Amino acid sequence: MKKEATTMKEKFIQLMSASVKGISQVVFIENIFSGLLILAGILIYSIPLGLIAIGSAITGTLVASFGGADKKVLSSGFFGFNSVLSGLAIYLFLEGPHKWIIALVCAGVTAIVTAALINITKRFDTSVLTFPYIILTWFFIGTSFRLSFIKPGANILPQNLINWERELGGSLDWHGLIRGIGQIFFLDEMLPAVLFLLAIFIGSFRYGIYAIIGSAIGWLSALFLGGEISLINLGLYNYNAVLTMIAVTSVLEVKHKNAWITGIFASFLSVQITASLDTFLLQYGLPVLTMPFVLSTWLIQNARKVFPNI
């Protein structure tokens, strides 16, 4: 057993370690180097965004610590990853003079939402995944239409399903394959995406391979099923498949050798769930975030209690 941290310095190091791991936990990895590499990728894209990422991880971890969370779970970064994503999402999807403060506050609230949802999902022997961050972000975007301290960003565009039309045509850009990794953290540039992939490989070679396979399956499925080319090029149809592939094959408890088949199926399904959620959220202008990953992974995680061979 680890000795309890007593000095301020020890406590600070523990906090930073848990927070950086919180960043890597977004991709199911508990590894400081992976966390730092992902952070570097975000900082390269935008320094304010990188500061929001680490600030959110720290805030979430601090709230969980004050809340009295289990110390071992806390030090694994578990109470940081939803906060990281919330902070980034609030910062990117909302507009207002002090939005960085709001992003950090939301990151803190996310830790509480995470705790609440743990009490729900554990009763079904399932995981919260990134659901806490999704529900908080959707709710908060809803708030922004009504309270003037914050405004919906330019990318939040409520539309009407009745007169909505699919965007046709466009030429395919294979960069979408790599952007699918970057979009996990909302980024569409190449270098950060490559760093994120590297971070996954550092954490686990196996996860890295599955990330690539997941991205390819999502990308090919979206093409095959006829998704809009502009969205495919941005990596918006495959980032959920990346997370789903890793989770279904490697993170969830699996008792057999055929999990990769289930992983391919679940990744394929995440593309259809993405399309469906886009339809249902259109009227509010809400982004699907990682909800397709959550639904597809929950489907398998729950089904495995009844179908042990999948």
Add this chain to the structure above:
Amino acid sequence: MKKEATTMKEKFIQLMSASVKGISQVVFIENIFSGLLILAGILIYSIPLGLIAIGSAITGTLVASFGGADKKVLSSGFFGFNSVLSGLAIYLFLEGPHKWIIALVCAGVTAIVTAALINITKRFDTSVLTFPYIILTWFFIGTSFRLSFIKPGANILPQNLINWERELGGSLDWHGLIRGIGQIFFLDEMLPAVLFLLAIFIGSFRYGIYAIIGSAIGWLSALFLGGEISLINLGLYNYNAVLTMIAVTSVLEVKHKNAWITGIFASFLSVQITASLDTFLLQYGLPVLTMPFVLSTWLIQNARKVFPNI
């Protein structure tokens, strides 16, 4: 205990038996003759639709079998009935060149959704009912707006609640009383409906009586509460009442003699839930399917844990 099937022939017979029972399980009956009669009714209406029905039951049962489902539950047809309804719904509500393949694939996925939802509902000591098929169908219709491999059918019409108006007038047609049985399988013709009713009577005389009572209650309630005549004539206000009446009086665990009162109440309620869901789903053009039955039956099933006398 039954001997494990070993030869291919035995396995095939077991699969077909479970699949045909899967068709009869839609109306809570585990009986091969009932299943065949219902299948005949669907084939009379449309041969392709009948093939989808049996094909979906087989697909769902096969997926559950590969998944490692409990053999006894499997042989009862339990993993077939949601798949049958999914297959039919996808075939009837979507359009596309290879929609029969898509219907069968969805039937297979439905078995996995069923397994997942069993893990949820069993924690509340409740049943999945037809919820797996409903959620899959709604989700998949959502998909069809976004991915070009499949299109929403002509009967999927998103409308705006703000300028929507009730259809007034129309003359009542008592055939709606019988169509309420047929609409369980989406059919509005007389002969199939009569065959379905016969199938219920073959399975259980008591269920047959309750089916008739349920249909009448749904029909009369919709008239009394002022539902649109065109919908009443099509049997769209009473098919949920049929299922609710049978489930509440006979399928759920009941410890007293007054279940028929609760059944009448729940059937009456299913009509109001139908109207309400129609309002909330209008903007997506989604059909209510058997969700009113599911909600009304869940209400009673859950409430009985606290109110044992209902």
Add this chain to the structure above:
Amino acid sequence: MKKEATTMKEKFIQLMSASVKGISQVVFIENIFSGLLILAGILIYSIPLGLIAIGSAITGTLVASFGGADKKVLSSGFFGFNSVLSGLAIYLFLEGPHKWIIALVCAGVTAIVTAALINITKRFDTSVLTFPYIILTWFFIGTSFRLSFIKPGANILPQNLINWERELGGSLDWHGLIRGIGQIFFLDEMLPAVLFLLAIFIGSFRYGIYAIIGSAIGWLSALFLGGEISLINLGLYNYNAVLTMIAVTSVLEVKHKNAWITGIFASFLSVQITASLDTFLLQYGLPVLTMPFVLSTWLIQNARKVFPNI
């Protein structure tokens, strides 16, 4: 142990006692005098509304009694408070010739919905709060668009988020601070609100203090975050904060001294949830009712299982 009531008179007194307590249970209090004072407040506002309130409490309690509910829980008024709110809401938000009958029937159905939701929430060691009444009222307003026996009231106005605009300006009226107490029972006049507050103080001095603090926090938060002045003046941004403050600090199981901090946080959050729900319900014209209180309180109640210090 209390002697079982045997004579008609004893039974009637028990029923009336439980029903009046049902009215006070809306504000977490089991006290006949509090219940009578609240009833007086409603009667002063409108005699028909007051009759609906007590009639709904009686109906809900009777249904629970026939249902075989636990006698001790029944006599505490627990099966009355959701019915009271349902009856009032149906009476105020719908229109039709016999709406008082419909309000009472809905009050009865609410008892069954309450029982069903107890079976759900108890699995998470949480409470139903006022969720049964909310879900029933929303569902029933949905029904009113489709079935002609009842119509949506003038205050149910579906609107489109796309061309919706915030109401700007208006001068602040401090009466909103007091109206926040009255709006728990849908009233916006001063005298009833003062009587309600008095009723809370009679039940528990501590609850009374927290009610005032909750109202102030909700009111100030809405101002600070930029809510619409017209809504703030009507008390529509703080009535949920009143309930949340009392519940989080005093009703839920708390194992530490800092619950008041959590209470302030949760009350503050209820304002943002109010805004968010307003956005999502806009298209159906549904009022948020006490859903912000329910969500904010559930958040804390669930989170406390994992974060014991909040």
